[in-house]
Structures are given as C-alpha cells and as structure tokens.
Amino acid sequence: MRENEDQWCAYQATGNCVILAGPGSGKTKTITIKIARLLAEDVRRPRRVACITYSNACVGELRSRLTRLGVGDSDRLVLSTVHSFCLTELVFPYAKMAGLQMPDPLVVASPAQARALFSDAYRAQLGGNAPAWFRMACDRLRRTILDRGSDEWRAGSARETMVVEAYENLLLQNGLIDFDGLVLAGLQLVEKNEWVRHAIRAKYPVVVIDEYQDLGVPLHRIVLALLQAGVRIIAVGDPDQSIYGFTGAKPDLLTALAGLQQMESVTLKLNYRCADRIIAASRALLPEPAEFRSHDGRSGEIHIHRLECSIREQADYALGTLVPALLEANPSWAPGDIAVLYRTLNEGAPIAEAADALGLQYFRLDNGSPIKRTRVTEWLTDAARWCSGGWQTGEISLSQLLKAWRRMYRSVTHESELLATRKRLISALFSLRDSALPLRRWLLALRRDVLDELLEQEPGLADEKDNLEELTAAAGAGGPLRAFTVEIFGNQGKMPRVKQDESSASIWMRVLALRQRWRA
Incomplete structure (x- = not known):
C-alpha cells in the first residue's frame, strides 16, 4: 500500500475519514486492511467494530477478503447490511426499552x-x-x-x-414490520434517545460504512447522530457509482459528509481494473470526473461495432461473431474471462435468449438470474463448494460454514439448542458430499434437515423464503438450473477451469447494470 499514496493516506488516517474510491481503485483492499488494523491496534475487547454495507453480496465480498487476512466476524467484528444492523443492533435490543411501538413478537414481513x-x-x-x-x-x-x-x-x-x-x-x-420500517425504527431510536447513542458508542467505537452512496437518507442521519455522540466514522464510496436514485439513494450525502470539518477526505485515484483509454472514455460521461489513471500506464483498446438493430440482434452478433473471434485471437483466455455489460434486466433477457439459442453456458448477475445474491444463497454456494470437494482441499472449511450459519441463526440462545442444531447441520452436510448430486435433490435434503426450520424461526430472514422457493423450482424439471449439479452450483454456474473443454463455445456472461445502454 505504500506504493499508492492515496491508499496509504487512508490506511494511516486516525480519525473520522471519508474514502472516495472510484471503480477499480482498490477500495475493498483498502477498507479490509484498514479494518484489520483497527482490530489489531485500536479496538480492544469487549468492544467491536461494525461494518455496514449495501447488500448481502457486498457483505460476502468483505467477509471473504477479511477471512483471507485472518480476520473473522465473530465476537470482534460485525459485517451486515443496514437492514440487518438496524434489526439486530438497534431494534431487537432497544426498541422495547425505548417504548417504540413495534410488533410483539417482532416479525419481519416477507x-x-x-x-x-x-x-x-x-x-x-x-x-x-x-x-x-x-x-x-x-x-x-x-x-x-x-x-x-x-x-x-x-x-x-x-x-x-x-x-x-x-x-x-x-x-x-x-x-x-418491513425492511424499510426497520431502518426507520433504527433511526428513531438513535436520534431520539441519547442513551442508545451512548450504548452504540460503548459497543462500537468505530463504525465503517461501505457503498455509502447507495445507502440513503436514514443511514446518513444515523451516521450524523453517531458522529456527534463520539463514534468514529469511516465511510467509503463513490458518488459517481450510485445507480439507485430511483430507490431514494442520494449520492450527494457522501459528498456532504466528506465536507464536514471533523472528517478527513481521501480520494483513491489509481485504477487497477482498466487501462487509460477505457478510463478516459468513462470520464467523458461524468460531469466532474476525478483525475483517475491506470496504475501501470496501459493504454488499452476500444473497438466500436455500430449496429442499427435490436438488442437481440446485437447479442447474436456479439456472442456468435465477436466472442469466438476473441477466444481464437487470445489462446490464453477462457470463456469465463469475457464479460457482457448492459444496462438493465430488460436488455438481459434477450441476450440470455441469444446465448441459449447458441447453446452457450453463462452466468447472470442481474435480477434475471435464478441464483439471487442473498445471505442464504451465499451460504448455500459455500456449502456446495464444501460438499463438492472443498472439505478435502481446504478451499472452504467446515468451521466457516458453521460460523456463517450461526450468524443467520440468531434466535437460538440456549447452548443445548445450539449444539443440537449444529449436530443436524454437520450430519446433513456430511451425508451430501457428492459433487455430481443433482442440485434439486441436494437442496431438498438440506431444506428438510435444517433450512426450512431456520427460515421459519428467523424474523430477519423473511425475504429469503421466496428466494429459496424460486431456487428450488429453478433446479427442477424444466427450470434453468435443471442440469446443475452441486459442483456447478458451488462454482456459480461455472465448471472449474481445469475441467472446461477449451474447444467448446461456452461463455459466462457477468452482467452488470450500467447507466449507458450497451451499444456494441
């Protein structure tokens, strides 16, 4: 990090700090190493660090990076979405004491x-x-x-x-109560009760917020209240990357936070993902672009193929002509190295249809994917990797799965119940160690043994019930995942590279929602 002056400055900051991090600027590396340092040097037991981010996918990425650094989120670190944080750290412990009008027992609407x-x-x-x-x-x-x-x-x-x-x-x-209601209740608790702010500061002297530009007004007001109460705030994000304005996200709140007198602001300007020519083209779309540049001075290439036709016809051309040409011209590339970027789910559907017509395999990351990025499906993906050989290779450990399960299973408080649940889970996983097992059979077995009970008992997982039903249906006859085995599911639709047939015309489409309509 010393070689990157901006990253080093963010790492060394000792007070409140806003890190403005453009795409590909090493934001996740910076924030995870920063958290590791906080836990090693600044925050002592029994106090903890809280890290709040936008989505379960973001939580999973941060957890994966921190695990590689040897940092777990058990008794010293909480990684959660803003909804989960408000539920478990504000509403559950303090709502009754504050006299907040809430359902009793608390049940989150699906x-x-x-x-x-x-x-x-x-x-x-x-x-x-x-x-x-x-x-x-x-x-x-x-x-x-x-x-x-x-x-x-x-x-x-x-x-x-x-x-x-x-x-x-x-x-x-x-x-x-619904998920927005949880955040509003958390805000009410923090703003109207000084003792709640003191309790949070006592437990979490440092709060880190990732993807700040997407988290909206309620969290911003919670942050301001905690800041005034003496909680150290570290916020990370990029106003130019906010794509959720239609949901209420206000990226200018991050800019406003960075401008506060008590905040130090650092901008990460080196880009590790793209070459200079691509960065320059991107900056042309921004009203006030920062001086981003590639970290190694690569120029990069942009080729424009102008087509006056429908999205489906563009997809036929891209997948049927451009992709085979790219693979032939670059022998070291695998199909999974190619990404197809487009604007929304509406464009994704005809592109997927084009891939299906060509017999291409692909993985979608938009909401059209039958594999949603949720807490339970992230856990299931890890469990599938363990069942399909990870238990032998050490790629993922049983202890990781059990810790992640415990984070979801918060309602179990008695030691005897916890041990019984762990025993059933371990027994189920060991009985399902078969990489070739059809995904649907594997899912149904896990649901019968442990999953359905989890979703029934945990109010914070109300949104997961429908997702699991959809995933199970997708793995059934006629579904898009009907041919998936446990191994393919564990690899998120991708077979391990060593098993891919290099002569096959397969391609995995990594789908991102972009502001600009895909034209190539």
Missing part, C-alpha cells in the same frame, strides 16, 4: 406479505390495483421524507402519503 398489504392499502384509499410505478414512488417517499409530521411530508402528494400511512398501519395491525 416481500410477498408486504406486496399484499400494500395492495390492500392502495385499494382501501384509492380503489383498484396499484401500478408498479406507484409502489416505487411510495417506497422512495418513505426513504427520503422521514418525519411524518413535517411540513415536507404534508406538502407531498396526498395520494402517496395517504397510501403509505395506511400501509404502515396495516403492517402494525398484522404484527409485521
């Missing part, structure tokens, strides 16, 4: 339950069925105007505010 109650609220207030855009507008309203008694709330659209209020009342009447 996405299906939330959709049904919102539809009921819409029909009761406006009649008919709610269009998709209206639900999105109401969600954005809840995430950006947080004070229900404020002039700003009363000045908003009466149609939206009345449906939101009716929806939140229905949730409470049915003994439920």
Whole structure:
C-alpha cells in the first residue's frame, strides 16, 4: 500500500475519514486492511467494530477478503447490511426499552406479505390495483421524507402519503414490520434517545460504512447522530457509482459528509481494473470526473461495432461473431474471462435468449438470474463448494460454514439448542458430499434437515423464503438450473477451469447494470 499514496493516506488516517474510491481503485483492499488494523491496534475487547454495507453480496465480498487476512466476524467484528444492523443492533435490543411501538413478537414481513398489504392499502384509499410505478414512488417517499409530521411530508402528494400511512398501519395491525420500517425504527431510536447513542458508542467505537452512496437518507442521519455522540466514522464510496436514485439513494450525502470539518477526505485515484483509454472514455460521461489513471500506464483498446438493430440482434452478433473471434485471437483466455455489460434486466433477457439459442453456458448477475445474491444463497454456494470437494482441499472449511450459519441463526440462545442444531447441520452436510448430486435433490435434503426450520424461526430472514422457493423450482424439471449439479452450483454456474473443454463455445456472461445502454 505504500506504493499508492492515496491508499496509504487512508490506511494511516486516525480519525473520522471519508474514502472516495472510484471503480477499480482498490477500495475493498483498502477498507479490509484498514479494518484489520483497527482490530489489531485500536479496538480492544469487549468492544467491536461494525461494518455496514449495501447488500448481502457486498457483505460476502468483505467477509471473504477479511477471512483471507485472518480476520473473522465473530465476537470482534460485525459485517451486515443496514437492514440487518438496524434489526439486530438497534431494534431487537432497544426498541422495547425505548417504548417504540413495534410488533410483539417482532416479525419481519416477507416481500410477498408486504406486496399484499400494500395492495390492500392502495385499494382501501384509492380503489383498484396499484401500478408498479406507484409502489416505487411510495417506497422512495418513505426513504427520503422521514418525519411524518413535517411540513415536507404534508406538502407531498396526498395520494402517496395517504397510501403509505395506511400501509404502515396495516403492517402494525398484522404484527409485521418491513425492511424499510426497520431502518426507520433504527433511526428513531438513535436520534431520539441519547442513551442508545451512548450504548452504540460503548459497543462500537468505530463504525465503517461501505457503498455509502447507495445507502440513503436514514443511514446518513444515523451516521450524523453517531458522529456527534463520539463514534468514529469511516465511510467509503463513490458518488459517481450510485445507480439507485430511483430507490431514494442520494449520492450527494457522501459528498456532504466528506465536507464536514471533523472528517478527513481521501480520494483513491489509481485504477487497477482498466487501462487509460477505457478510463478516459468513462470520464467523458461524468460531469466532474476525478483525475483517475491506470496504475501501470496501459493504454488499452476500444473497438466500436455500430449496429442499427435490436438488442437481440446485437447479442447474436456479439456472442456468435465477436466472442469466438476473441477466444481464437487470445489462446490464453477462457470463456469465463469475457464479460457482457448492459444496462438493465430488460436488455438481459434477450441476450440470455441469444446465448441459449447458441447453446452457450453463462452466468447472470442481474435480477434475471435464478441464483439471487442473498445471505442464504451465499451460504448455500459455500456449502456446495464444501460438499463438492472443498472439505478435502481446504478451499472452504467446515468451521466457516458453521460460523456463517450461526450468524443467520440468531434466535437460538440456549447452548443445548445450539449444539443440537449444529449436530443436524454437520450430519446433513456430511451425508451430501457428492459433487455430481443433482442440485434439486441436494437442496431438498438440506431444506428438510435444517433450512426450512431456520427460515421459519428467523424474523430477519423473511425475504429469503421466496428466494429459496424460486431456487428450488429453478433446479427442477424444466427450470434453468435443471442440469446443475452441486459442483456447478458451488462454482456459480461455472465448471472449474481445469475441467472446461477449451474447444467448446461456452461463455459466462457477468452482467452488470450500467447507466449507458450497451451499444456494441
């Protein structure tokens, strides 16, 4: 890190700090090494470090990097999404003591339950069925105007505010809270109760926030309240990478945080992912681009293939003509080295259809993928890798799986129950060590032995039930994962490189949501 002046400056910072990190700037390396140093030098037991990020995929990436550094998130570090942090570190321990009006027992609504109650609220207030855009507008309203008694709330659209209020009342009447409600409850606890802020500071003297540009107004206000209470804040993100404005994300909040007097601001300017020509083309799209440059001075190549045709026809050309030509011209490349980038799920569907028509294998990372990036599916992927040989190679350890399982299974508090659960889990995993086992059979066995019970008992995993049903269905007859074995699933749709047929025309599509429509 000493060779990168900006990374070294961020690593050495001893107070509150905002790290503005462009794509490919080594942000994850910087933040994980920073956390490791905090745990080694600054935070002593029984105090802990909290790291909050946007999604379960981000949590998984940070956990993987930290594990390679020998840093686990057991009793010294908490890695979680903002929803999980608000549930486990704010609402569960403090809501009753603060007199907050909450369901008792606390049950988090599944996405299906939330959709049904919102539809009921819409029909009761406006009649008919709610269009998709209206639900999105109401969600954005809840995430950006947080004070229900404020002039700003009363000045908003009466149609939206009345449906939101009716929806939140229905949730409470049915003994439920949704994920946005968890964050709003966490904010209320922190802003209105000084003793809650002191409790958080006592337990978490340092709070690290990753992907700050996507986390929105509620977390920003929580951060400001904790900052004033003396919690050390380290925020990482890039306003130019925010793509969730339609959900209520406000990237300018990160800029505002960086401008506070008590914050040190560091910008990571070296790019380890792209060459200079590609960086220059990217900067042309930004209103106020930073002076990013490649770390090694590579020039890179851009070839434009202009096609006046549909997305499907573009995909046919890209997958049927360009990809085989690239593989032939670059013998050292494997199909998995090629990425197809496009804007949204709407473009992803015809591209996937083109790949299917050509008989190409691929892996999607957008919401059209049958393998969603959630806590349970991340754990299942690791478990599949262990069952398909990881238990022999040491690629993933049983202790890692058990620790990750314990992080999800928070409701078990008695030692005897915990031991019984661990025993059933270990027995199930050992009985399923077969890389060639069909994915559906493997999933059904795990569900019967341990998974269904977990999802039934854990309120914080309410959104996982539907995801697991969809995954199981996708692995069944006629589903897109019907041919998946445990090994293929563990490799996220990719066979290990040593087993790939180099003459095959397979390609894995790593799909990213980009602002610019894919034109090549």
